[in-house]
Amino acid sequence: MNPMGMTMTEKILARHAGLERVVPGQLIKCRVDLVLANDITGPPAIVEFEKIGRPVFDRHKIALVPDHFTPNKDIKSAEQAKSLREFAKQHDITHYWEIGRMGIEHVLLPEEGLIAPGELIIGADSHTCTYGALGAFASGVGHTDAGAAMATGDTWFKVPTAIKVELTGKPSRWVTGKDVILTLIGMIGVEGARYQALEFTGPGVASLTMTDRFTIANMAVEAGAKNGIFPVDGATEAYLADKVKRRYAAVAADPDAEYAQTVTIDLGGLTPTVAMPHLPENVKPASELNHIAINQAVIGSCTNGRLDDLAQAASVLAGRKIHPDVRAIVIPGTQQIYAEAMARGYIATFIRAGAVVSTPTCGPCLGGYMGILAAGERAISTTNRNFRGRMGHVDSEVYLSSPAVAAASAVTGHISDPREVMK
Amino acid sequence: MILEGNVWRYGDNVDTDVIIPARYLNTADPQALAAHCMEDLDPTFAGKVRPGDIIVAGRNFGCGSSREHAPLAIKASGVTCVIADGFARIFYRNGINIGLPLVELGAAVSEIKNGDRIRIDLGGGTIENLASGKKFAIQPLPGFIQDIAKAGGLINYVKGEKA
Ligand code: SF4
Numbered sequence: 001m002n003p004m005g006m007t008m009t010e011k012i013l014a015r016h017a018g019l020e021r022v023v024p025g026q027l028i029k030c031r032v033d034l035v036l037a038n039d040i041t042g043p044p045a046i047v048e049f050e051k052i053g054r055p056v057f058d059r060h061k062i063a064l065v066p067d068h069f070t071p072n073k074d075i076k077s078a079e080q081a082k083s084l085r086e087f088a089k090q091h092d093i094t095h096y097w098e099i100g101r102m103g104i105e106h107v108l109l110p111e112e113g114l115i116a117p118g119e120l121i122i123g124a125d126s127h128t129c130t131y132g133a134l135g136a137f138a139s140g141v142g143h144t145d146a147g148a149a150m151a152t153g154d155t156w157f158k159v160p161t162a163i164k165v166e167l168t169g170k171p172s173r174w175v176t177g178k179d180v181i182l183t184l185i186g187m188i189g190v191e192g193a194r195y196q197a198l199e200f201t202g203p204g205v206a207s208l209t210m211t212d213r214f215t216i217a218n219m220a221v222e223a224g225a226k227n228g229i230f231p232v233d234g235a236t237e238a239y240l241a242d243k244v245k246r247r248y249a250a251v252a253a254d255p256d257a258e259y260a261q262t263v264t265i266d267l268g269g270l271t272p273t274v275a276m277p278h279l280p281e282n283v284k285p286a287s288e289l290n291h292i293a294i295n296q297a298v299i300g301s302c303t304n305g306r307l308d309d310l311a312q313a314a315s316v317l318a319g320r321k322i323h324p325d326v327r328a329i330v331i332p333g334t335q336q337i338y339a340e341a342m343a344r345g346y347i348a349t350f351i352r353a354g355a356v357v358s359t360p361t362c363g364p365c366l367g368g369y370m371g372i373l374a375a376g377e378r379a380i381s382t383t384n385r386n387f388r389g390r391m392g393h394v395d396s397e398v399y400l401s402s403p404a405v406a407a408a409s410a411v412t413g414h415i416s417d418p419r420e421v422m423k
Numbered sequence: 424m425i426l427e428g429n430v431w432r433y434g435d436n437v438d439t440d441v442i443i444p445a446r447y448l449n450t451a452d453p454q455a456l457a458a459h460c461m462e463d464l465d466p467t468f469a470g471k472v473r474p475g476d477i478i479v480a481g482r483n484f485g486c487g488s489s490r491e492h493a494p495l496a497i498k499a500s501g502v503t504c505v506i507a508d509g510f511a512r513i514f515y516r517n518g519i520n521i522g523l524p525l526v527e528l529g530a531a532v533s534e535i536k537n538g539d540r541i542r543i544d545l546g547g548g549t550i551e552n553l554a555s556g557k558k559f560a561i562q563p564l565p566g567f568i569q570d571i572a573k574a575g576g577l578i579n580y581v582k583g584e585k586a
Contacts, residue, residue: 027567044451044491051578069449076449126489126513142491142517143451148581156567190436191483195512224483226512279436366445366488387440387487389463 005254007162008229009197012137012251016120024161032061032149034114036123038105039066041143043083045124048147056091057153063095063114063123064088065105068362073369103334103360106130106218106302111334113243117232117250122146122155127302127384129220133213134240135232135250140221160226161260162197163188167204169268174418176312177212178304178382178402179273181219183265186273186283194224196260199253201231204267210239211308218303219384222280272417274380275400278388286405289415293325296379297410298391299403300331300358301365304382307337309403314346316407316418317353323413328355329371331363355410367391373398380409424545426503426524427553428475432537435481437464439514442485442493451492453499460496474501477543479535481507485514491521498523504543506550508532519568520577526550531559
């Protein structure tokens with residue numbers, strides 16, 4: 001009997017476990033290529049690491065990013081950032097960035113060339129799954145897992161079953177990766193892919209930019225998935241060309257790989273989409289939410305803080321003004337993106353429109369600082385979670401959307417389809 | 424191990440943002456976190472929870488962020504076990520790693536109500552609802568996960584391995 005083929009996820013896990021093949025349900029121990037932690041999860045990971053009493057497994061394979069509460073929002077946050085910084089110094093960690101060089105971790109690490117196809121990355125941050133856009137296996141873990149892996153270079157996984165997401169057609173103007181992933185979560189629900197891999201495939205992948213793919217993989221966890229992963233194609237290689245110099249071995253799913261389920265999405269049939277409070281699965285077309293007035297618009301985060309995202313927002317805001325009742329906050333994902341957005345005139349566009357532009361930080365995305373909502377306030381945000389109280393008061397509301405929808409809504413003062421504003 | 428306690432009953436999709444809101448994440452001290460545990464879902468919880476109490480919830484418990492502060496806050500508040508229809512995966516591995524017993528019971532959670540007193544026999548694999556007299560079977564943990572649990576969490580387990 002011929003054994004069944006393997007999915008991309010199974011192939012990467014098997015390779016890192018030193019096994020010929022793996023099957024769903026199998027518990028395996030894997031070597032990791034990179035371990036990530038931030039200023040919230042890093043300090044307790046360090047405490048766990050120190051309990052083990054071994055040196056770091058590889059000082060070049062640990063990434064520490066102070067991005068959540070930095071520039072330090074208060075004294076306790078300053079202490080946490082300090083503990084991360086001192087650990088990085090003490091162990092001579094290569095990949096540590098100070099504010100002013102730092103960016104939001106999931107935007108920064110790919111930009112720095114730390115992620116390559118076929119690699120295995122764990123991070124003490126649930127959106128570590130973002131890196132699947134580059135054909136890597138990447139999954140979020142807790143700080144104890146991260147601390148243990150910093151000492152051993154290993155972690156354990158249960159091999160997941162996979163859902164095949166078959167993308168067909170081409171998206172129309174103003175439809176982006178955010179609309180694709182919100183539509184998918186609307187279809188399968190916030191636990192639709194729980195304990196599973198989401199493998200994106202099909203002819204539609206070619207029409208998605210790398211920015212679209214990062215946004216889609218980023219929110220795989222919002223469907224409960226362990227990881228989301230894209231095939232490696234010309235666009236991936238073009239993205240990697242000036243970033244990754246080391247050798248890597250991309251994998252492709254076998255034609256007879258087994259999937260628990262197949263979901264098909266026609267990209268041509270999508271419209272700008274919004275997720276209503278308090279779950280990412282509560283999706284509706286933006287055009288049907290015209291009656292929802294907003295107080296704040298946030299454009300940024302590890303989901304939508306990349307250059308294409310800012311370009312999209314700038315094209316909507318060029319020559320227009322933010323509505324008098326709206327506070328708009330734009331946060332470039334990294335310093336490099338910030339500088340490039342400046343060179344291209346996007347930042348001037350945002351400021352002329354009446355928006356706040358911030359240094360890279362997670363800030364308002366997790367209700368940290370830089371844009372907290374009061375009771376009864378409502379935000380449209382390009383971030384990834386709209387849980388109760390996520391961006392501030394427990395009686396505030398978050399609507400999730402693409403940068404184009406958020407920018408259009410900032411102009412009109414209510415949730416708007418960009419096509420309505422760009423007439 | 425036998426655990427017996429009173430039930431705090433919650434619904435589906437209890438996310439890590441309500442278990443411990445990010446505004447309190449400028450510390451990882453378990454006691455400080457416990458003071459705000461469940462605050463955005465049930466402001467009475469932190470003040471009224473008693474050592475030995477048990478949380479019983481619906482589907483997808485612990486979805487959202489990877490913050491291990493969430494199971495830490497629950498554990499430090501005195502809760503000895505969380506029973507749910509199902510758990511989000513990062514929360515589940517975090518629970519195992521810090522030694523907080525988690526029981527995936529499936530749809531049978533609907534047989535347990537707020538304030539019920541229940542007895543959990545982790546070794547014997549049963550849960551008894553002392554309020555209704557109903558008994559439920561628990562699926563045993565896979566061997567490797569049992570090893571982590573027996574060691575008292577991942578760090579002790581790793582320390583016991585050869586480097
Ligand atoms: S931008 Fe938001 S979702 Fe992304 S890493 Fe920061 S806090 Fe998490």
